[in-house]
Amino acid sequence: MPLVDEQLARVLRVDLTNKRYRVERRDDLFSRYLGGTGVAVQLLKENLNPRVDPLSPDNVVVMAVGVLTGVYPAASKLVAMFKSPLTGNLGESHAGGRAALALRMSGFGALVLEGSSETPIYLSVHDGRVEFKDASALWGVRSSLTIGKVLREREPWPGLRSIMRIGRAGERLVRYASVILETYRHFGRLGLGAVWGSKRLKALVIGGRRAVPVADVRGYREIYKQIFEECLRSPSTRKYHELGTAENVMPLNEIGGLPTRNLRSARFEGAELISGERFAKESLARRIACAHCPIACVHIASIREIYPGEKYFYVTRYISYDYEPIYALGSMLGVSEIEGILKLIEQTDILGLDAISSGVALAWATEAFERGVISERETIVRPEWGDWRTYLKMLELIVDQPNDFYGVLAEGTERASERYGCQDCALTFGGNEMPGYHTGPASHIGYLIGLRHSHLDNAGYSLDQRYLGKSYPDPDALVDELVEEESWRQVLTSLVICLFARGVYKPEMISRALKPLGIEIDEEDLRALGREIYREKLDLKIRMGFDPSRLRVPRRIFETPSPQGRIDEGYVMRALDRYRRIAVPPH
Numbered sequence: 001m002p003l004v005d006e007q008l009a010r011v012l013r014v015d016l017t018n019k020r021y022r023v024e025r026r027d028d029l030f031s032r033y034l035g036g037t038g039v040a041v042q043l044l045k046e047n048l049n050p051r052v053d054p055l056s057p058d059n060v061v062v063m064a065v066g067v068l069t070g071v072y073p074a075a076s077k078l079v080a081m082f083k084s085p086l087t088g089n090l091g092e093s094h095a096g097g098r099a100a101l102a103l104r105m106s107g108f109g110a111l112v113l114e115g116s117s118e119t120p121i122y123l124s125v126h127d128g129r130v131e132f133k134d135a136s137a138l139w140g141v142r143s144s145l146t147i148g149k150v151l152r153e154r155e156p157w158p159g160l161r162s163i164m165r166i167g168r169a170g171e172r173l174v175r176y177a178s179v180i181l182e183t184y185r186h187f188g189r190l191g192l193g194a195v196w197g198s199k200r201l202k203a204l205v206i207g208g209r210r211a212v213p214v215a216d217v218r219g220y221r222e223i224y225k226q227i228f229e230e231c232l233r234s235p236s237t238r239k240y241h242e243l244g245t246a247e248n249v250m251p252l253n254e255i256g257g258l259p260t261r262n263l264r265s266a267r268f269e270g271a272e273l274i275s276g277e278r279f280a281k282e283s284l285a286r287r288i289a290c291a292h293c294p295i296a297c298v299h300i301a302s303i304r305e306i307y308p309g310e311k312y313f314y315v316t317r318y319i320s321y322d323y324e325p326i327y328a329l330g331s332m333l334g335v336s337e338i339e340g341i342l343k344l345i346e347q348t349d350i351l352g353l354d355a356i357s358s359g360v361a362l363a364w365a366t367e368a369f370e371r372g373v374i375s376e377r378e379t380i381v382r383p384e385w386g387d388w389r390t391y392l393k394m395l396e397l398i399v400d401q402p403n404d405f406y407g408v409l410a411e412g413t414e415r416a417s418e419r420y421g422c423q424d425c426a427l428t429f430g431g432n433e434m435p436g437y438h439t440g441p442a443s444h445i446g447y448l449i450g451l452r453h454s455h456l457d458n459a460g461y462s463l464d465q466r467y468l469g470k471s472y473p474d475p476d477a478l479v480d481e482l483v484e485e486e487s488w489r490q491v492l493t494s495l496v497i498c499l500f501a502r503g504v505y506k507p508e509m510i511s512r513a514l515k516p517l518g519i520e521i522d523e524e525d526l527r528a529l530g531r532e533i534y535r536e537k538l539d540l541k542i543r544m545g546f547d548p549s550r551l552r553v554p555r556r557i558f559e560t561p562s563p564q565g566r567i568d569e570g571y572v573m574r575a576l577d578r579y580r581r582i583a584v585p586p587h
């Protein structure tokens with residue numbers, strides 16, 4: 001069916017090597033896959049040799065929005081897809097902020113970045129005009145936050161604009177480097193920052209002013225109002241506004257599912273001190289939202305410090321927090337001081353590192369150090385649980401890579417443990433560092449089989465909570481349930497709806513929301529589309545080198561009791577057998 005907004009089908013292709021760009025129309029992709037993940041995987045398949053080195057100029061980055069972007073509330077995410085330097089296969093990351101709306105309002109539905117510049121550059125895309133600008137003076141600047149401020153002044157713009165940039169971690173090819181958006185949002189996971197660094201792309205500034213047309217204005221207004229109200233008031237979204245995901249700390253600790261000190265325990269004696277409630281009481285300064293999102297889940301804390309050398313002069317800094325960084329840089333490292341966690345989060349922002357991967361890498365290094373697998377010769381400083389000041393230095397060392405050890409740690413926990421040992425305590429799944437849920441077998445099976453090896457792929461942790469105290473289905477049925485959930489999420493991420501609004505955007509609601517945009521698709525067809533996109537991504541992941549028969553399961557998950565008791569290794573292995581038959585069907 002033809003798109004009501006013709007500009008959505010415009011794909012901006014940027015050749016960083018030759019500093020050229022062109023626009024091509026892909027009505028076929030946007031009308032079939034609706035945008036986001038569905039379109040990105042097709043563009044990646046067409047443009048990327050799956051066997052390339054992820055840090056070579058031949059890697060390709062696709063960024064895409066969907067038909068709902070800028071039209072309905074909470075369809076505020078931008079999808080980035082690429083080959084991940086961390087896992088060596090499919091990389092996908094989602095970010096909020098203003099980027100999705102800025103891309104669409106600039107007149108594009110997707111952006112494809114190819115090649116690599118010889119010198120540092122940044123891209124400026126405003127109302128469809130593309131400029132390649134010298135970023136030599138920005139390369140090597142200590143803080144990514146400074147880069148944001150400089151670009152804000154250099155690129156004045158009256159409309160909606162997004163500033164995406166990498167920090168020094170991306171420049172130095174740390175394989176879990178992030179891309180920072182605006183002030184508090186990120187493409188965090190799977191190393192998009194390192195891919196930009198390898199292309200010498202320091203930043204991407206996009207601004208737009210275009211309006212997005214709809215076919216049936218009256219029908220649109222009706223459904224818009226309903227979605228807006230539900231985003232604002234439904235219990236499924238309210239919780240994200242009130243305490244935010246930091247709310248998870250206490251319930252997870254109470255059931256014994258909060259990974260602590262490299263998952264040597266799943267209960268943290270300092271949990272109350274780093275709970276969402278404590279953060280809110282002691283540090284919450286305000287809440288903000290991504291563009292066009294009434295949920296406003298982004299919680300900003302303030303830190304006030306005395307100005308060095310001055311009496312009664314204070315510096316106040318603002319840092320965003322949510323559950324995952326609190327887990328990775330808090331309980332996982334035994335840190336029970338809010339100040340310490342906030343400073344560690346701030347450090348990952350300044351350097352441009354993924355908070356989850358950084359915390360898990362430091363936790364592995366601390367345990368390996370304790371067990372004598374590595375020594376101060378490698379670590380330079382003495383890591384110790386709870387000592388956040390030393391962890392602040394270690395984050396710098398990961399970026400600076402002053403010795404071989406930090407060079408390998410910058411490649412991720414999996415590679416570091418292969419090289420130095422302590423593999424049983426390396427908490428990686430498919431090469432990606434563990435999210436913060438040790439809730440039972442479904443969470444870990446979910447990380448293992450998820451396309452991104454993320455808790456967001458299939459929400460295995462919520463299945464664990466559903467089966468808490470009850471008997472689990474047989475492993476085949478559990479895997480089928482996880483795959484079905486992940487397939488449905490492909491629809492959400494093609495549209496590109498924030499997953500925090502998934503309780504509002506049920507299949508029936510999506511089908512109704514698409515109608516005023518001239519798109520007729522029923523619930524069953526939506527689910528079929530999700531399954532198709534899931535399969536396309538899985539096939540591409542395998543062609544990129546993913547081998548489901550070589551998935552390593554960290555021993556630690558069987559040693560530390562979960563809320564369901566000790567996880568049955570046989571159950572997990574049978575689940576993986578089922579998954580392998582799905583991933584590589586027998587001929």
Ligand code: SF4
Nearest residue numbers: 096290293295297498
């Ligand atoms: S719920 Fe939060 S992360 Fe999601 S779009 Fe809204 S503000 Fe952004």
